[in-house]
Amino acid sequence: MNIAQMLLLFQVQQMNASWQSGQGNEGLYDLGDGGNSGSQLFAALLQAAIGSGTAGSGGSQVNDYQDSSDLKSVNKSPGSLDNLINSMAQKYGVDSNLIKQVVKAESGFDSNATSPVGAMGLMQLMPGTAASYGVQNAYDPIQNLDGGTHLLKNLLDHYQGNIPLTLAAYNAGSGAVDKYQGIPPYKETQNYVQKIMTGLNQRDWEA
Structure with missing residues (x-):
């Protein structure tokens, strides 16, 4: 409930108190029913005020990684992207230059990139990989970098820090x-x- 809704609720409560004390049975607040309509109106307004403050609370929560206006220019602002990469590097303990080189190789720093096989965003996450790392929108730079860097961290741990x-x-x-016990014989x-x-x-x- 925001401030405006709280103020409305307070005003409604004051009106209801007036009706119940008898002050509202004359003049402007005369509803002709001994105050019953006033109570009903109070209940309706109370429900509306509370309802408007909790709309959608039963649905999905707002994700911390929702797109924001300052992210719309991420492709035009390398400095901003550098900040995001540095933030993820610190979060997962992965070299920021490694993350940057992976992003460069995967998407050329294009957060809207999509490969022919369906890999998405800066670090080209496949749908299954994105889902397994909690990425709801793979084209959102923060979510994509978070998921991709987390994957890099897990792989680095699995291969005991062996970068290749x-x-x-x-x-x-x-x-x-694992099958080839080394870099697979794939040219790509x-x-x-x-x-x-x-x-x-x-x-x-x-x-």
Whole structure:
């Protein structure tokens, strides 16, 4: 209930008190029924005031990651995107440059990017992956970066900090990496890992 609704409720209560004390049985508040209509009106107004303050409370809660006006310009403001990446890096303990290179390789910093196979947003989350990390809107930069960085963190932990294997798993899936016990023999995945490792200035690396 907001301030205006609270003020309305207070006024209605004052009116009801006047009706019940008999002051409202004359003149302007004369309802001709001994105050019963006044009580009914009070109840109706009370219900309306409370109802207007709790509309939608039984539905889904407002997500902390709802789109906001300042996010609409994220693609036009690298500084803002850098701030988001740094925030996620601190939250999950992942190198911000690694996150940035993954975003660059995945979407070219385009939060509206969609791949032919349905991967979405900055870090190109597949629908199932997005859902498993609580991402409701994969095109929202905050949600996407949160889900993608969380996935990177889990992969880094799984592969004991091995970045090339983590990147290979991010691209091709953990199943493929585990199956081949290393970077899968997929040209796309190999190029993907090479591209990001080069971006990290780690040209001489081993998985």
